[in-house]
Amino acid sequence: MTASSSLVYRLGEFHSFSTRDRSFLYLVPAGAIFELDAAAQALIDRLAQGEASPEELCAMLAAQGLPASEARELIAELAHSRVIVAGELPRVPLDDAPPDFPLQTLVLNLTNQCNLSCQYCYEFGADKVATPEGKPKFMDFETAKASVDFLLGQSPGRRAVHITFFGGETLMNFPLLKKVVIYGKERAAGEGRSIDFSLTTNATLLTPAIIDFLSENRIGVTVSMDGPADLHDQLRVFANGRGSYDVIEPRVRALIRNHRTRPITARVTLTSGVADVVRIFRHLKNDLGFHEVGFAPVTTSPNRLYAINDSGMDDVLGQFRVLADEYLEYALRGELHGFSNVSDTLSELYQGVNKSHPCGAALGLVGVGPSGDIAPCHRFVDSDTHSMGHISTGMDRDKQTDFLRRGHINSKYDCHTCWARPLCAGGCHHEAYVRYGDTGHANLHYCDWIRSWTDTCLRIYGTISVHNPEFLRVFAERKALS
Numbered sequence: 257m258t259a260s261s262s263l264v265y266r267l268g269e270f271h272s273f274s275t276r277d278r279s280f281l282y283l284v285p286a287g288a289i290f291e292l293d294a295a296a297q298a299l300i301d302r303l304a305q306g307e308a309s310p311e312e313l314c315a316m317l318a319a320q321g322l323p324a325s326e327a328r329e330l331i332a333e334l335a336h337s338r339v340i341v342a343g344e345l346p347r348v349p350l351d352d353a354p355p356d357f358p359l360q361t362l363v364l365n366l367t368n369q370c371n372l373s374c375q376y377c378y379e380f381g382a383d384k385v386a387t388p389e390g391k392p393k394f395m396d397f398e399t400a401k402a403s404v405d406f407l408l409g410q411s412p413g414r415r416a417v418h419i420t421f422f423g424g425e426t427l428m429n430f431p432l433l434k435k436v437v438i439y440g441k442e443r444a445a446g447e448g449r450s451i452d453f454s455l456t457t458n459a460t461l462l463t464p465a466i467i468d469f470l471s472e473n474r475i476g477v478t479v480s481m482d483g484p485a486d487l488h489d490q491l492r493v494f495a496n497g498r499g500s501y502d503v504i505e506p507r508v509r510a511l512i513r514n515h516r517t518r519p520i521t522a523r524v525t526l527t528s529g530v531a532d533v534v535r536i537f538r539h540l541k542n543d544l545g546f547h548e549v550g551f552a553p554v555t556t557s558p559n560r561l562y563a564i565n566d567s568g569m570d571d572v573l574g575q576f577r578v579l580a581d582e583y584l585e586y587a588l589r590g591e592l593h594g595f596s597n598v599s600d601t602l603s604e605l606y607q608g609v610n611k612s613h614p615c616g617a618a619l620g621l622v623g624v625g626p627s628g629d630i631a632p633c634h635r636f637v638d639s640d641t642h643s644m645g646h647i648s649t650g651m652d653r654d655k656q657t658d659f660l661r662r663g664h665i666n667s668k669y670d671c672h673t674c675w676a677r678p679l680c681a682g683g684c685h686h687e688a689y690v691r692y693g694d695t696g697h698a699n700l701h702y703c704d705w706i707r708s709w710t711d712t713c714l715r716i717y718g719t720i721s722v723h724n725p726e727f728l729r730v731f732a733e734r735k736a737l738s
């Protein structure tokens with residue numbers, strides 16, 4: 257070790273976690289997972305007590321019976337992976353995205369009208385950012401065509417692109433949806449490329465004919481639904497206050513029965529009165545037959561009645577863990593469980609993501625409103641404050657650059673020492689705006705929760721990687737929903 261005798265090692269930046277029978281590190285600068293054997297664990301334990309030279313580390317490992325050549329190899333491997341580090345390590349900022357980063361996904365808000373009046377809705381509720389006054393309520397075909405052309409024109413090099421239909425209630429403009437699917441497929445095929453589609457709906461307007469069309473065209477469907485009737489009907493109501501469960505239940509059953517070309521998923525918004533995660537999951541997955549169910553706490557100011565307080569979020573975490581344990585049992589048998597919050601995180605871990613931004617908003621994804629205004633994502637559509645150009649004139653690159661710069665992890669100083677930043681990157685821009693009035697603010701109200709949940713997912717990932725690594729292959733292609 258003479259050549260390296262001036263080196264003094266210390267621990268790098270990682271989060272340790274263990275499963276029943278193994279120990280791992282989550283390496284923060286790389287967003288990678290590293291399994292520890294006994295010798296590596298001993299070396300980590302030694303450095304946890306203070307810095308050490310390579311000679312001291314070799315001597316310690318020799319005392320444990322490790323030959324000198326293997327000890328040197330181990331030290332070199334840990335140094336290469338930056339589990340251990342030496343000398344000055346300047347913070348290496350993640351690169352800015354290039355301004356012409358190719359689009360992957362367009363979210364097309366076909367209408368800003370809805371036939372429900374869900375009290376927590378970010379489009380219409382007390383926390384809305386949209387300013388739809390004086391703008392078209394329904395997108396027209398010219399705007400939709402220009403949007404498809406925009407997507408294809410702004411996605412050079414991508415063989416496949418994606419359109420998600422959104423609302424308001426998406427199916428209130430189903431005639432346009434049909435035309436866009438036909439036009440989009442033709443346009444993409446003309447360029448030797450492909451385009452696929454998905455939509456989010458409250459399911460109230462589903463008919464057999466619509467279901468047939470969705471199935472024939474392989475259109476992915478996410479239904480916004482909050483569980484069995486007593487929970488769903490608390491906030492997902494018509495304008496007269498009547499709950500929507502009875503209207504959607506037979507339609508959802510018909511959708512799941514007859515749409516056989518893509519898995520049907522449910523998305524649940526958790527609120528103070530609707531946080532019975534396990535019961536909701538059982539109903540949606542087992543009683544109704546959704547392929548996957550995902551949960552998100554409502555995005556709101558903390559003083560709203562339906563906001564979930566800290567103890568409520570602790571309870572949600574406990575219930576997430578019940579389902580996560582089940583997920584693990586399924587995965588070890590090679591079966592899919594359907595709790596998509598776990599799948600989304602495992603997918604990111606499998607792909608080794610290390611995010612500069614929390615999501616694709618204004619990066620690989622943009623939203624387009626009924627008026628043709630471009631927004632960072634569907635949640636900012638129709639907002640004058642957040643408009644980023646118009647479909648007829650293109651993206652306002654200055655506004656896009658400003659949005660991305662403020663949302664970049666490099667700008668979020670509070671996050672720079674957080675081990676969860678490769679996956680979280682400060683959290684949703686829209687939630688940050690609702691909470692802090694700044695899309696670039698880190699969502700600091702839920703950091704402990706995020707770290708606890710990420711730790712749970714790391715343990716699941718670690719266990720699967722040891723006992724049924726084949727299962728993880730399902731995440732090679734999966735894209736997390738945002």
Ligand code: SF4
Nearest residue numbers: 671674677680682703
């Ligand atoms: S918002 Fe919180 S949990 Fe997320 S990266 Fe920043 S400090 Fe970590």
Ligand code: SF4
Nearest residue numbers: 615633684685686738
């Ligand atoms: S995470 Fe937030 S900002 Fe990002 S796409 Fe989703 S809603 Fe929009």
